[in-house]
Amino acid sequence: MGKTKNKEDKPFNRLAAEFQWTPDLDEDHIFPREREMILKLRDANPDIQDWSDKLILYFLFARRHDLEKTQELLDLNVKMLKEMNLYGRRLTRKEIADLDVGRYMFFANTVDVHDRILVFLDMSKADPKRNRKQFLWPAVWYEIQFHTDVYTVRYLRNGLVLVGNMEGMYANHDPAIKQMDTSSEGKEASKGMMGLFPRRVRQMAVVNGGAIFKIVYQIAKTIMPRKMTKRVAMIGNEDLKKLVPASSLPPLVGGTTDLTVEKFVRDLDEYDARYTLSEQKPI
Secondary structure (H helix, E strand, O other): OOOOOOHHHOOOOOOOHHHOOOOOOOOOOOOHHHHHHHHHHHHHOHHHOOOOHHHHHHHHHHOOOOHHHHHHHHHHHHHHHHHOOOOOOOOOHHHOHHHOOOOEEEEEEEEOOOOOEEEEEEHHHOOHHHOOHHHHHHHHHHHHHHHHHHOOHHHHOOOEEEEEEOOOOOOOHHHHHHOOOOOHHHHHHHHHHHHHOOOOEEEEEEEOOOOHHHHHHHHHOOOOOHHHHOOEEEOOHHHHHHHOOHHHOOHHHOOOOOOOHHHHHHHHHHHHHOEOOOOOOEO
16 A cells, blocks of 8 residues: 655645746746646637736646646636626726725735745725625736736745734624625625635735634635635734744734835835736836
8 A cells, every 4th residue: 555645745835846946947937848838728718818928827826737727717717807897908006996005915025934925914904895806806816917927936836825914803893793794795706716816825824813813713714715714824923923024024913124005005006107008018
């Protein structure tokens, strides 16, 4: 009887060994078999002819290089983009109101100790009325657009870590519960995050949860896919700093940088200015 492989034997990002980046490679290295896959996907999908290699690779990573599953994800994604009038154009920060208030932030060059890209959530600013696909999905597509433009392939391979700050949610239980959206529309928006987008959330680290975390987590389990809820955990600020260097954390969760809402908005406006509204390439 053969030896069963332990989880520890698998690469941390869960991609096959042949697709693992190593320090001797360029940070934007694309393996020959990946280039073949990109060509096959382009040949089969007239709608993605103008997409960058990095964006198509992001879809491949999301389905661990399974061509059939990647094709299914691309089909669903393109259909959604067309239905929501997002296809064939580049979104800007000013089109997405939720990116102004700090509810949801992401920056260039912010990764954890495992080289996974970080996304920050201020859960005290959660608004059930905004947890609808017409608000949430364009913001996620903009995030994907941003990440595939500013990060090298080395980091795109490893997925995301969400860092959720619950401070301000638990003054008493009622506000926290009211901030959770359990409506059918909210569930559709949340579950669509895994079925329509090439987003690989490897972990959600929640800080400042306190006693209310268990209540919020139980509600979240009715909204989020089971696969995702298993990746959610409350950790202390010191453990967070072991996962994410203080130089990559906002001040609100013990960081030593200027990763503020003001910087986030300013950085996105500068990013938008470098790109045309219709092209995937810098001006």
